[in-house]
Amino acid sequence: MTQPLLALSGLTKAYPGVVANKDVSFNILPGEVHALLGENGAGKSTLVKTIYGLVKPDSGTMMLNGAPFTPTEPRAARASGVAMVFQHFSLFDAMNVAENIALGMENPPPQREIAAQVRAVSDQYGLPLDPTRIVGELSAGERQRVEIIRCLLQDPKLLIMDEPTSVLTPQEVEILFKTLRKLSAEGTAILYISHKLEEIRALCKNATVLRLGQVVGTCDPRTTSARDMAELMVGSALHVPERAARAAGDTILALKGLSANAPHQFGTALQDITIDVKKGEVLGIGGVAGNGQDELVAALSGEMRTADGMISYQGKNIGHLGPNQRRKGGLLTAPEERMGHAAAPDMSLIENAALTATTRKELATKGFLNWRKARSFAEDVITTFDVRTPGSNNTARSLSGGNLQKFVIGREIMQDPVVLVVNQPTWGVDASAAAAIRQALLDLAANGAAVICISQDLDELMEISDRFAALNEGRLSAPRPAQGLTVEEIGLLLGGAHDMEVAHVDA
Amino acid sequence: MLMLEKRPQPSKTWTLAAPILAVILTMICGGLLFAALGKAPLETIRTIFLDPLFSEFAWFYRPQLLIKGAPLALIAIGLSFGFRAGIWNIGAEGQYIVGAICGAAVGLAVYPTESIFIFPLMVIAGVLGGMLWALIPGILKVKFDTNEILVSLMLVYVAEQLLASMALSTLRNPEGMGFPGSRNLAKYDSASSWISENAGMHWGVVAAFIAVIFAYVTLSRHQFGFNVRLAGQSPRAARFAGVNPKLLVLVCMGISGGLAGAAGLFEVAGPAGQISIDFNVGYGFTAIIVAFLGRLHPIGILLAAGLMALTYIGGEIAQSNLGLPGAAIQLMQGMLLFFLLMVDVLTNYRVRFGKGATT
Numbered sequence: 075m076t077q078p079l080l081a082l083s084g085l086t087k088a089y090p091g092v093v094a095n096k097d098v099s100f101n102i103l104p105g106e107v108h109a110l111l112g113e114n115g116a117g118k119s120t121l122v123k124t125i126y127g128l129v130k131p132d133s134g135t136m137m138l139n140g141a142p143f144t145p146t147e148p149r150a151a152r153a154s155g156v157a158m159v160f161q162h163f164s165l166f167d168a169m170n171v172a173e174n175i176a177l178g179m180e181n182p183p184p185q186r187e188i189a190a191q192v193r194a195v196s197d198q199y200g201l202p203l204d205p206t207r208i209v210g211e212l213s214a215g216e217r218q219r220v221e222i223i224r225c226l227l228q229d230p231k232l233l234i235m236d237e238p239t240s241v242l243t244p245q246e247v248e249i250l251f252k253t254l255r256k257l258s259a260e261g262t263a264i265l266y267i268s269h270k271l272e273e274i275r276a277l278c279k280n281a282t283v284l285r286l287g288q289v290v291g292t293c294d295p296r297t298t299s300a301r302d303m304a305e306l307m308v309g310s311a312l313h314v315p316e317r318a319a320r321a322a323g324d325t326i327l328a329l330k331g332l333s334a335n336a337p338h339q340f341g342t343a344l345q346d347i348t349i350d351v352k353k354g355e356v357l358g359i360g361g362v363a364g365n366g367q368d369e370l371v372a373a374l375s376g377e378m379r380t381a382d383g384m385i386s387y388q389g390k391n392i393g394h395l396g397p398n399q400r401r402k403g404g405l406l407t408a409p410e411e412r413m414g415h416a417a418a419p420d421m422s423l424i425e426n427a428a429l430t431a432t433t434r435k436e437l438a439t440k441g442f443l444n445w446r447k448a449r450s451f452a453e454d455v456i457t458t459f460d461v462r463t464p465g466s467n468n469t470a471r472s473l474s475g476g477n478l479q480k481f482v483i484g485r486e487i488m489q490d491p492v493v494l495v496v497n498q499p500t501w502g503v504d505a506s507a508a509a510a511i512r513q514a515l516l517d518l519a520a521n522g523a524a525v526i527c528i529s530q531d532l533d534e535l536m537e538i539s540d541r542f543a544a545l546n547e548g549r550l551s552a553p554r555p556a557q558g559l560t561v562e563e564i565g566l567l568l569g570g571a572h573d574m575e576v577a578h579v580d581a
Numbered sequence: 582m583l584m585l586e587k588r589p590q591p592s593k594t595w596t597l598a599a600p601i602l603a604v605i606l607t608m609i610c611g612g613l614l615f616a617a618l619g620k621a622p623l624e625t626i627r628t629i630f631l632d633p634l635f636s637e638f639a640w641f642y643r644p645q646l647l648i649k650g651a652p653l654a655l656i657a658i659g660l661s662f663g664f665r666a667g668i669w670n671i672g673a674e675g676q677y678i679v680g681a682i683c684g685a686a687v688g689l690a691v692y693p694t695e696s697i698f699i700f701p702l703m704v705i706a707g708v709l710g711g712m713l714w715a716l717i718p719g720i721l722k723v724k725f726d727t728n729e730i731l732v733s734l735m736l737v738y739v740a741e742q743l744l745a746s747m748a749l750s751t752l753r754n755p756e757g758m759g760f761p762g763s764r765n766l767a768k769y770d771s772a773s774s775w776i777s778e779n780a781g782m783h784w785g786v787v788a789a790f791i792a793v794i795f796a797y798v799t800l801s802r803h804q805f806g807f808n809v810r811l812a813g814q815s816p817r818a819a820r821f822a823g824v825n826p827k828l829l830v831l832v833c834m835g836i837s838g839g840l841a842g843a844a845g846l847f848e849v850a851g852p853a854g855q856i857s858i859d860f861n862v863g864y865g866f867t868a869i870i871v872a873f874l875g876r877l878h879p880i881g882i883l884l885a886a887g888l889m890a891l892t893y894i895g896g897e898i899a900q901s902n903l904g905l906p907g908a909a910i911q912l913m914q915g916m917l918l919f920f921l922l923m924v925d926v927l928t929n930y931r932v933r934f935g936k937g938a939t940t
Contacts, residue, residue: 377820398823407821414815420591421814428807429822441804472589 644781674865680842711842
């Protein structure tokens with residue numbers, strides 16, 4: 075057996091309230107393309123940050139080529155031959171490619187030399203890139219090439235790629251894969267992070283699956299079906315809901331052929347979403363992030379207006395109404411991104427309470443805000459939802475992510491919604507608080523409100539949903555009663571048509 | 582190694598201490614500058630910062646403080662709304678000019694009728710003039726997504742040309758023997774903005790104090806002020822809270838333009854007296870410094886306007902008494918803004934010596 079390039083054993087890293095990695099051990103062999111699979115929040119990022127020297131593990135060891143490897147900072151990791159291409163690029167738009175690459179070097183050679191090196195590497199690996207072009211004019215795929223070439227110039231032994239295809243067109247993905255295969259053939263190991271199963275099946279020889287910070291399995295993606303891998307990611311321990319579906323109430327919110335263009339470059343267009351949401355039910359919407367969740371929430375909250383007749387609430391058209399008019403009617407939302415969307419980071423919790431609650435809690439008279447009332451509402455939320463903070467005067471920024479999430483969800487729930495739309499309600503929240511939030515959502519539904527819960531956490535959806543639907547590339551599947559859904563069926567719903575075909579081939 | 586660490590909360594102490602420290606640093610570096618120019622540093626600084634208030638001629642300078650400070654405060658208050666919301670109106674100078682032209686035109690049109698309605702009408706015309714001039718970049722931004730910084734700045738130069746043309750032809754004093762410049766409004770009772778010329782009191786001073794109070798209440802208590810602050814801090818959260826970003830651009834541009842226009846009118850009908858080619862003296866640009874020096878807070882702006890007015894007047898004294906070059910005064914005003922921005926970092930960041938722990 076060949077000596078592994080990088081051997082991880084027993085890596086553990088805990089953050090307050092959450093264990094990001096727990097006893098993670100696996101090996102990466104020289105020259106292999108190794109996939110690291112897992113849902114969001116499974117601990118993939120923490121793990122690669124550990125390897126790249128950005129995070130110091132609490133315990134566990136790493137061996138690189140048989141020698142202990144304890145990088146204290148990325149520079150040390152790079153010096154040992156570990157390079158990383160991040161999901162978000164760190165490039166200066168106003169400079170050209172060669173200048174950007176020089177900026178990342180310790181002792182940059184003259185521009186002409188760098189340009190020559192860039193040309194050589196880009197020829198060698200089939201990554202077309204002109205070193206004299208200004209980065210601001212490049213496409214996302216070309217920018218990624220700059221980052222890759224920057225790494226390749228260091229001649230790495232291990233290249234870490236974090237969700238590299240999320241911003242690429244299919245053609246650019248093809249070019250990238252050719253490059254990665256060539257690199258691998260030349261002996262560079264690649265740690266490839268993704269949750270796109272088809273890509274991993276096409277590219278990787280080995281896969282390690284993480285779930286809740288732990289390694290739950292390894293497989294050979296070339297011979298394992300996408301469905302099996304999805305099950306590993308989701309967890310075979312997915313339990314059947316114990317919740318009995320209640321008699322459905324009247325329709326309160328109806329989406330009819332809801333379609334909308336992507337609001338920005340990396341957004342997803344909503345396509346023909348049709349669903350009736352009934353009083354007293356929890357509708358769970360599953361799906362991998364970036365499949366239209368944000369856009370659906372924006373269309374419901376009123377941040378994105380939609381054409382007439384697509385959204386009707388209590389029998390009335392509301393596609394043209396703004397957020398506060400919808401709040402007035404009782405349609406409340408809690409978006410996924412807490413900092414800067416659901417809450418303003420530099421404002422106090424009192425001000426953040428007024429952010430959405432002014433209309434329903436009548437915090438303003440004739441446009442003048444009643445800060446005393448806002449404070450008492452904020453403090454209500456803080457006590458009821460056990461938000462850990464020294465006081466309501468503290469800024470939202472000073473709260474931990476989970477605590478702020480409790481505040482944001484609590485703020486909406488305590489406004490007594492008729493329909494509540496939540497996106498990733500327990501994201502980054504510790505287990506007991508997550509349970510409390512779920513219970514609060516269930517209580518809300520039990521009291522006759524409708525809850526739309528958008529989440530990537532299937533366990534959560536199975537626990538609280540009456541009906542389940544999956545969002546895939548901006549389309550919503552037909553809802554199914556959550557009770558009795560099997561893991562296979564969920565996998566198929568989540569994968570969409572694309573994945574289904576593959577499943578046929580394997581079957 | 583020196584490290585900056587972001588504070589979980591902006592420091593209250595530093596919010597107050599930063600402007601004071603900036604003034605002290607400016608005095609120190611300004612003193613060094615004056616010493617390098619061969620002037621006695623302490624005396625120069627005393628001349629600039631203290632003589633206008635406490636010298637034997639202070640009775641002459643103190644009213645000047647009001648005259649110079651009022652337009653600065655009025656314009657800066659208007660700008661602070663936009664700046665807080667992330668809307669950058671750099672062209673207050675142009676709006677100031679157009680406000681003055683529009684207001685003066687109303688007064689000149691009815692000359693020599695005397696009526697108590699004339700001055701209020703001039704104020705309205707001045708406000709509307711400034712507002713319309715500011716709405717040009719506002720509407721262009723909303724409709725075509727142009728950059729309001731560039732458009733508003735460019736319109737300053739258009740306004741200057743307009744001013745020259747008005748002074749030379751349309752609004753020229755028919756009894757002025759061919760000299761450029763309009764009739765003197767300050768000497769036309771119904772149109773004069775003076776309340777007491779000897780005390781430096783004119784309606785612009787009153788308006789500035791009203792604007793400060795109005796802005797303070799709006800920003801701290803009213804929904805609109807909350808929306809302005811929210812939009813500046815996190816635009817996405819503002820949209821979620823139901824703020825219409827386009828409307829906000831127009832309203833903020835309108836407020837800043839309107840107040841700049843009013844400042845122009847009060848100036849032309851009082852201290853300046855007439856529309857002339859060189860009527861504008863850069864209040865619109867200096868007000869930007871004032872707005873930031875007062876950290877976009879109404880009370881802070883009031884104090885900052887006083888301080889800037891002080892350096893203007895003190896600078897003039899130093900120029901005439903000590904022979905200090907005018908550029909040195911401008912340099913010192915620039916230093917003030919520079920140090921303020923530098924010290925400002927301490928409000929949001931803590932300085933750590935040595936190598937910090939990495940998480």
